[in-house]
Structures are given as structure tokens and as C-alpha cells.
Amino acid sequence: MMSKINFLKPDKRNLNTFLYLGFSLFFISLLDVSLNSFFRVNLTGFLPNFLSFLLPLILGFVGLYFIRIEFSGINKLDLLNKHINTNNFNAVLSLLIIFVIIKSIPPILSWFVVDASFAGDSKDVCTGTGACWTYIKVWMRRFMYGMYPNAEQWRINLSFIALVLLGSVGYFATDKFKKYLTLYYVVIYPLIAFLFIFFFISGGPVFFDFSYGIIAAILSIIIGFFIPNKFKFYYFLLVPIALYIVLKYFIFYEEMIELGKLDGLNWVETGAWGGLSLTFIISFFCLIFCFPIGMAFALGRRSGYPLIRYISIGFIEFWRGVPLITVLFMSAVMFPMFLPEDFFIDKLVRAIIAISLFEAAYVAEVIRGGLQALPRGQYEAAKSLGMGYWKMHIFVILPQALKLVIPGIANTFLALVKDTPLIFVVGLLEIVGMLNLAKTNPEWLGFAMEGYVFAAIIFWIICYAMSKYSYNLEQKYKTDR
């Protein structure tokens, strides 16, 4: 059966010979590298240094060359050849990648898990060569909540849980309430979130005049859903004001606050906020603010009025042309000069305003892309129905355009989350800033690597989840049109 074998040209006739030979060479090369990497045994140590180093590559290459037989009739072999072994160049690259993976597993594994220390709560336990996860454990609260007092951290947790629950309302809403969801997410939810952050996380005197109004409005809108249409007019005419009066003069009246019965939670100044929770707070507010601003400027840039158009173009191009760090510099050192002397704005608020304006320019460009992508027929059809500018945009153009740009918007928000660490410029420390602070603590010197890896993992999970989610949204809405 054995016919002549030409080792330079593997063919189908001697399939089995070539397969045995090729696979054994391939596995020998893998075995050599694995042994070298996992057990530090060098099988080919007797050879000259240079040859010993290259031998697995040569063996693997010859092995792969032998098994590269087209249309062998064996499904798996064909698949293997098609995927990693199409030609000599690809074979070498595949081998190199496999070797790199094998070589890098042991050091990574040993640093992350095997030699790492997890137990204890002081630096003394970290004697091994691996990572010191104890450091992360001890500093966890700082990385999550910044300088926020330990005893008060339940407020942050509670607020976030409440906001997540309130935010997930959309999933559970029945058809009857679906049409109010936009109103809820655009107006009510941000207001509730603001109240939570302002009163709960920040603490301090609970009620001031403005907040009675907000609470009265929210309560009356929520109750308003259940009022029959017939009475809605009278309801909205009377109830909010009545609620406001009841709240202000009967339930949370000033004497009660002064008596200390309702003096609220301890005031935690924004300088003490920090860690991952600050990342979330900033991203959340910037997300809420930059969207309407961006939408306004996107419409402005396509406006028929030249002056409005030029102002919008100027605004957008200005913010897109400068780096965020200089914008934050501006908000820190230049902006206070532009305000009346006794007018003080908290630095967190200034940072949020700066980032919102900055991101708004990017959002504007994304939305403009969506507006331009709509066929002209949509505008003309809306106009021919007698719709004015606002009616046309609100009911016809924007719903379609926004659907088109969902992935773009999601990417902008992703960039926003990744930009939040920059607030170190104004002296606010979110997770990366806290890491840098912890790194310089004399008791915990030398654990920079662990900290950065930890933060990188957290950010990676958040950003990767967001990008996958936006990809899913894109796929979902693609079928709609």
C-alpha cells in the first residue's frame, strides 16, 4: 500500500503517514513549550542555545506543513487547515500565537491566583511574588465611596438601589403606561435622581421651598395617571398647589425642621465624594444634561436661520476642538472669574457642567448624522400635512432620527464614562484618583499594579457591557426600518 512518499509535497495518497507524522511533530513542539513554561523543564537543553529556542517553532512548522492536505475528506482536518493553517505564513503566525498563549498562562495565573495573597488585613501578609489582593480588600470602601464617611455609606447604596429599581420601571410597565414612559424617563426620573443625590447622598437640611414644589409635582403627576380624563383638567389645576401647601405647612413645616425632628442627614460635602460611586454620579448627570443640549445644537446646526446655524457650528466646533482636560481646567480656574463674586458653585457641579457641554457637542454631531440620514421625503411629507417646525420634528423627524443614532449615542456615553477619571484636574477623586491616593499611602507602598489592574477590570466590565448592549440595540432597531 505504501507508495513513494515525497516529503516535500504532502498529498492524499499517504494521508495517514503524513497525519501521524505531522500531528506528532506538532504535539512534540507544543509539549516542549508547555513543559518549558509550566515546569521550567527544557527538553532540548542539550542543543545549542539558539537552536533550542527555535526548535519548537521549526518542529511545529514542519508538522503543520505535513498535515496541510487539501480535500483530505476528514472534516475536522479540513476545518483545522482552513482556520489556522492555510499557508506557511499563517502556520507560523498560528504557532507563534499558540506559543505566546502557553508561555503567558503560568506567569499570569501565578500572579493573579496561585502566589497572590487574599487573607488578612495588613501589608504583612503580602510576602509572595503574586498580587496582593489584601490591599484591594482593605481599601475597597475608599475605592467605592471615596472619602465618604463609613457610617453613612448605606445612603449611597440605598440611593443607587432605588434609582436602579426606578430606572427598571420601563421593563415592567404595562401597555397602558408605555406611552408615559418617555415623559417619565425624560422629566420625572432625572428629577427623582436629583432629589436622591441632593438630599440623600449630599444630606444636609432636608427641605427647601423648591423641593416642596418638585415633590408636589411628581406626586401629582403619578396620581394623575389614575384620574379619569374628564377630571384631569381640574385635577391638575388644583391638586399640585394643594399638595404643595399641605407639604409645606402641615407635614414638613418649618418648626419641625427647626426643632430638629427633621434636620435630615449629616451633610457630606462633595469634596468627600469619590470612588466608583462618583464615576456613576457624574456619568449619570452628564448623560442627562448633554442629551437635550446636544439635540438643541444639532437642530440649530441644521436650522434655516443663518445666525442660529453659525452660533451652533461655533459651539460644536469649539468644544470638539479642545481636549477635555483644558475644559476642566477652564471650569476650575477660569469659570469662577466669570461669575459674580458672592456666587459660589460647587466644584462637582462645575465639573458636571463642563463635561456636559463638552459631550453635548459630540452628541450634537451624532444626532446631526441621524437627521441627515433621513430621506427628504420625511420632511416634505410632514410639511405637506401642514405641520410646523416643532410638530414636524417632535412627531416625525426626531423619533426616526434618534432611532438611527442609538449606537452613536451609546458610543458617546461610553466615551463619557471613560473620560470621568479626568476630574482629578478639579481635585475630585473617583476610582482612579483614589488609587493614586492609596498608592502614596506610606503603609501601602508598592501596590500600584494591583490597584490599576483592579480598576481596569471594573472599567472593562462596565464599558464592555455597554458596548455589547449598544450593539444589541443596533441589531434590534436595524430590523425596524
Next chain:
Amino acid sequence: MNFKLKDIVPQLITVIAVVLIFGFFTYNAQINMENRGIDFGYGFLSQESSFDVQFSLIEYDGSHSYFRAYLVGLLNTILVSVIGIIIATILGVVVGVARLSPNYLINKFAAFYVEFFRNIPLLLQIFFWYFAALRALPLPQDAEAMFGVFFLTIKGLYVPAFIWENFNIFFYSIVAAIIAIILIRAHAKKVQANQGKQIPVFLISLGLIFALPILSFLIGGVRLSFEIPVLKQLATTSFIYEGGVSLPPELIALTLSLSLYTATFIAECVRAGIQGVGKGQKEAAASIGLTPNQVLKLVIMPQALRIIIPPTTNQYLNLTKNSSLAAAIAYPDLVLVFAGTALMQTGKAIEIVSITMFTYLTLSISISILMNWYNKRIAIQEK
């Protein structure tokens, strides 16, 4: 009349609002500056700066003016951006092509790289390289030489310096080679259009770009020697390398993280561009008898570039703007030198921040004008 009023009123309201906002700001700024005794003006630029910068491309010390400090920062920013753009482009193109490879392992490896580096904030990456990775490098006295001449130490990378004799002749020879290549290309195009003959332009160009500089060495009197860094002891435990060029660790960390981060985005642009060229184009080109290389050069690339260039320009702009993160690791770029140190010394917040922002605006706009020009050149010429 009514129609015109409808046109004017919204514009008027907007303009008045903008003017009011700006007026409010300037008014407050004036009052604030009067109260604090600061006067507005750019005169400080010519004053003596009296601070030092640790890494500078031009001669600079404390006795130079603030304007020169500004130039130092600007040049450092441009240096980082240019190096970053070059590395990011090469890496991005390689990874982008690799993502389209039929080889499963290469494909996944490239995808892993892109997903990994894209989803971690750039600032965190810069900190990682600077504070964690580069700090693990050996001290100068323990460093092992790479190829005998490079020394990668905790204090930076030391590379040999080029010492030229008659550098200008060498420079002119390169310029002459480039001009000759441009002329030959134009000639070859003409010949091909008139007679259908093909001149091996690429080989001739390759020959020229090597031959002329070599000639300049042989007969032009150009000499090139290397100054290899040598370890020198300053004190019992303090060592330093002397001679050669030293690249500070800040620069290395910054270029490394900027290019690794931006390359992921460029890779995605390249992938989208190549995927955007229809399969039929390739098949049609192959069916009229072009070789695979010609298909890539004459059919695929010109079309793919049209898709690739606009988003890639954006990435170049982003890289330039992101280079301002240098301030976080104390690399003396424009933000650190000018908006940091100089602002701290002079207290001229408005002037300095506005100059800095204006500089970045100019940089961004000039890159985008350059790229728009190039983009227009390769765009489809519709007749």
C-alpha cells in the same frame, strides 16, 4: 412683513441671549479682576519665566521668556502626537487587517486586543504604564543592553545619538531623491497613458531613495557616527547614562498608551473600510487579469481609503487632544508647562487657558484641513 418678522425674531432672540451671556461673563470677569488687582493682558509672555522644564526639544531654562516656555510645551505636545500617530497607524493597520484574516487564531487575537484596550480609560492605561509597568524596570546600573546599544531603565530609554558631519548634504540628497521620484511617477503615468507601457516605478523609487543618500556618503563627505550611552557614577548609589539621547519614562509611557489605545480605533476604521469594498470589485478586478497585488493596490485600496480616511482623521485628532493627559504623569506638554506651571506663577487664568484652548483648536483645525484636502484628492471625481 409678517414673513420677515418670523424669520428675524428667533435669530434676534438667540443673538441677544448669546451676547447677554458673554456680556455677563465679561462684566463679572472685569469686576473680579479689579477686586483681585489682576490686569488683563498678554504682556507677561515676554517676561522671564524662571522655572525649569525637565524635557525640552529646544534650548530652554528659567531665564527664557514665558513665550519660549509655551513653545517648549507645544513642541513636546507635537512630538508625542506625531510619534503616537505613526505608531498607532502602523499598529492599527496591522490589527485591522489581522481582524479580517481567515486564520481563526490571528482573527481572535486581534479582536481580543481591540476589545481589551478600547474599553479601559486612557488615563488608567497611562497610569498603569507609568506607575506600575515602567517602575518595574531595572535601575541604570543593573540594566542590560539591548543589541549592545539601547538601555531601558527606570530612568528612561537611552539610545545612541547620531553625530552627523555635513548633514545638510545628506538632507539635500534625500530631498533630491524625493523630487526625482515625483518626476518619474508623473512621467510613468504619462507614458502609460500614451503608450500603454509600464515603467517599474516602485523599483526605481526604491533604488533612488537608497542610492542618492549612499552617494552622499561616498562622495559628498557625509560622515555618521554613533555616540553610545555610557554608564557614569554620580554618587555611591546613583548612576546615570551619559551621551546618546535619553527618552524620559513619561514620554515612553505616554506614547505607548496613546498609540495602543488609538490603534484599536484605527483598526476598526481599517476593518470597516476594507469590508466596505464590495466583493464584486475584487472578483471583477481578478477577472480582467490583474494580479492579486494589483487588485489590492489598484482596486481595493483606493476604494477602501475613501471609507477609512475620514474616521481615521478623527482618531488622529483624538490622539492629539488626548496627549494633553500628559499632565497627569508630569510629562511637560502644553497643558502641564503652560496651563499648569506658568498659570500657577502668573495667575493669569483667563489669558493662559484661552491661549491653550486656542492652540489646541488650531492644531485640530489644521489636522482636519490637511486631511480634508487629502480626502478630497482621493474622493470620487464625479463628472
